[in-house]
Amino acid sequence: MKRLLIILQDLGGGGAEKMMVRLAGALTDAGNDVTLLMLTDTGVNSACIDPRVKRVELHSARSSRAVPALARFLRQNRFDALLAALTHVNVVAIAAATLSGTLARLHVSERNAFSHDKHVNPALAVRTAYLLAPLLYRLIPNPVICVSRGVAQDLVDTTITRAQDVTIADNPVLDNDFRDKAPGRPNHRWLLKKTTPVIVAVGRLARQKGFDVLIDAFARLADPDVRLIIFGEGALRTELFEQAVALGVADRFDLPGYTSDPLAEVAAADCFVLSSRFEGSPNALVEAMSTGTPVVSTHCPYGPQEILDNGAIAPLVAVDDPDALAQAITVELTLPRDANRQARIDAAARFISARAAKTYLDALAGLSS
Incomplete structure (x- = not known):
């Protein structure tokens, strides 16, 4: 038995927090x-x-004051091992x-x-963390664990982080x-x-998630009876x-x-x-696939391309293209609901907790040895 510590800012409703809670149980x-x-409070x-x-x-x-x-x-x-999650928490954990x-x-x-993520939060402490992190990632003895190949490659391509400074583990x-x-x-x-077809999306009401593009695409659908539900909380609700x-x-x-049971x-x-503009490894997409429900995704950096096998499992459309998104949704609503269902479920199975725990x-x- 190993003693393991997972370090988070809090237990808010974000995907990273949810995955770390699940990982704790799997470990x-x-x-x-x-x-x-x-570091701060619960959630x-x-x-x-x-x-x-x-x-x-x-x-x-x-x-930043928790060091x-x-x-x-x-x-x-x-x-025996410590694991921190999210860039600003990583910097705090490295210092401590x-x-x-x-x-x-x-x-x-x-x-x-x-x-992409480094531009989201304008707070000085967070921006400072994003400036420091790549340098620290070169100096620490263990490689940075990334949730997808795309996230790892992005870190290498856009910072001073080297290929030997990263590794990959699934959520x-x-x-x-x-x-x-x-x-x-x-x-x-x-x-x-x-009584009518219903489209569902799940995520924070933030620009990253591209819900403005989804609403635009929804308005372009030919069927006037289709409905759209977006589950989530965030600053863009009124907008x-x-x-x-x-x-x-x-x-x-x-x-x-917010919904406690998105599945x-x-x-x-x-x-x-x-409809995201960028991701790391979108958990909501995997969860949706596991139900067998038809899915459509943007070809955003990063994750969907890997999860959907370059579009073989489900449609991938360009980011910020409401016409293409509307066309893909229309096709999925026209096809039999069970078309390619088993392929979606099988692709999602890669992300079961036991397998993820072993990769971590x-x-x-x-x-694990």
């Missing part, structure tokens, strides 16, 4: 003693933590591990397209027995009593709703907020759409 299933440490994903996983909260006002407290914790508690003499056991991970998106589980009951009224009003589709469009909603839909244990200095 525990593999026979390890796992602790989740939050919505705390409800999903495996009861066998230990929890520590440092209650720092900001991640002393984290260094003390690392000195007082010996772990250096101060505590535990740098040799630290592994950091990149969850998104670095060259633990799905339960090991996902094929045997029937989907839950959807909560949305349009999916509970479906997206106003766009739907301006395009005359507000009566067929809904922003119901149930997607499984009942007629099509799932990933291998990345954590060969701890």
Whole structure:
């Protein structure tokens, strides 16, 4: 049994936090003693933590101020391996591990397209972290764990990070027995009593997710009865709703907020759409595929191309092209719902928790052996 520590900012509703919670459970299933440490506070994903996983909260006002407290914790508690997630947390963890003499056991991970993600948050501390991270990645003893080949290559191509400074491990998106589980009951009224085709998307209401393009594409569909639901929270809620009003589709469009069971909603839909401008390895796309529901995705950097086998599993369309997106959605709504269903499910199976746990244990200095 190995003692493992996963370091996060908090347990908010983001994909990285969700995946680290799932990874903690999968690593525990593999026979390890796992602790989740939050630099600041808890969050919505705390409800999903495996009861066998230990929890520590440092209650720092900001991640950047957590270095002393984290260094003390690392000195007082010996772990066989440490894993940090997200760029600004990685920088904090590197500083604390250096101060505590535990740098040799630290592994950091990149969850998104670095060259794109660095422009998202304008906060000075975050921008500073993105400036420092590539230099630190060259100096630390263990390679950066990336969630896809695209994320790894982007880090190498756009920073001073070298090929030997990166490695790859898949996200633990799905339960090991996902094929045997029937989907839950959807909560949305349009999916509970479906009278017309329904398109579903899931994600933060942020520019990265391209929901403005999806709404534009939705308005261009020839069928006036199709409905669109986007599950998620974020700063663009009002802007997206106003766009739907301006395009005359507000009566067929809904922003119901965060859903605790996206698989149930997607499984009942007629099509799932990933409209992102960039990603790392889109978990929502994998989850949608696992239900067998038809999917359409943008050919965004990075992840969809790998997950969808260059478009062999499901359509890939250009980023920021509402016409192409509308055409692809129309085709999927026209085809029999079960067309290529098994191929979607089989492709999603790569991301089961047990397999992901092994790839992470291998990345954590060969701890799976």
